[in-house]
Amino acid sequence: MKKFMFLHFGFEKPTPEIMQAWQEWFKSISDRQVEQGGFNGGREISKSGTRDLPWNIESITGYNIIEAQSLDEAEKLAHGNPFIASIRIYELRG
DSSP: OEEEEEEEEOOOOOOHHHHHHHHHHHHHTTTTEEEEEEOOOOEEEETTEEEEOOOSTTSEEEEEEEEESSHHHHHHHHHTOOOSSEEEEEEOOO
């Protein structure tokens, strides 16, 4: 099996319904999930300097590392996710 990272984009204050939907999705991928985590904020460092990153719809809020046979299979697992803005999927080299 290959490993894929899901990056979750977008923040809004979670309602009980959103939290329930997330819990159900995490349960649905539990047999494929290798690791899961979230972020509290961050900074961007570039040639023009450093800036604090805002916590908004463009923020990366969390990640999952899952196992799947292919990018297509990983995408199918992501479709059930109650994402706020979007999910980006990357195959991990290893």
